[in-house]
Amino acid sequence: MLYSYLQVGKLAFLYSIRVSIIIFIMFTSIKFLVKRKLEFKPINIVCEFAWVLTVIVILNITGIMGPMRGDFGTTSIFNGNVQLRFKLFEEGLSTVSLLNMTLFIPFGFFSPIVFKKLGDKWSYGILIGLVFSVIIEFIQTFIGRFVQLDDVLMNTIGTFIGYEIWFWLSKLIKSQKK
Template identity: 60%
Template sequence: MLISYLREGIGTFIYLIPIAFIVFSIFIGGKFLTKRPIEFKPLSMLCEFAWILVVITILKITGIIGGEFSTTAIFNDRVNYSFALFGEGLSMATLLNIALFTPFGFFSSIVLKKFKNKWIYGILIGLIFSGTIEFLQIFTGRFVQLNDILMNTLGTFIGYEIWFMLLKINLKLKQKS
């Protein structure tokens, strides 16, 4: 089951590369049109592209992109939600939510340079992005869970922390040489 979900997620990720490239090109074009300096730093640009790709992939997997939005469920009182914490225990969905948002946290810490100095930003970015997704899922008829928000936020925080650990290791290596 885990393998099939991972395979599907990776397939979605690969499928969305051209769309992410178009969005990235528009982003760079917007920088050019606003006469902001465009620095040609290949690694930085690759991270920006990867961040856009991860965001689009998350939005696709969660049904925000390609979902059928409707207010029918709200007006007919058929919104599917759960505020119970870990009613199912540690499920496959819980682990997949963490895994889905870890790259988001990793690349957010690189791309959003103003937010990279404090760990609280990793939590806030994950909480806001995940909360927005869960709110929008109300309109797509998908199941909305508090667990998802917490696990997505945890995944974002883990990605943030991985970046900071790599940054510290890199700084220590530079100091030794």
């Protein structure tokens, strides 16, 4: 079972690379047009691309875009076919729950690098994960996928773990520079 999930993740990653390159080029072009200067800091460029790639992989794996995309429509809502689960860990702490958490760790790590203001408070690290996860679960109501409170919780925890890794690494780097 874990192997099949990893295979799906691998395919989503490979598909996402091409899309991420295109989106990253558009993102960088817009940033250049707004700022009217191009800052060439290799580590920032790599981190920005990694953030875009992470978001695209998440959207692919959750079925919102890419080859695993569901059919978007409102018929599932009006027919009462929405599959909502609000009980926490109804099936226990499953492999899927842990993979959801792991999927969002890079998102939490790269977000404060890309969006500098997120680094000000740890609550922003939780908030960005919560908002992104709720948006994903909301969209999944329209594509016939399960909407689970477990997913929101595990995605948010994963984002926070990634944010904390970034926070402690940035503190370590700053202390070594002094």
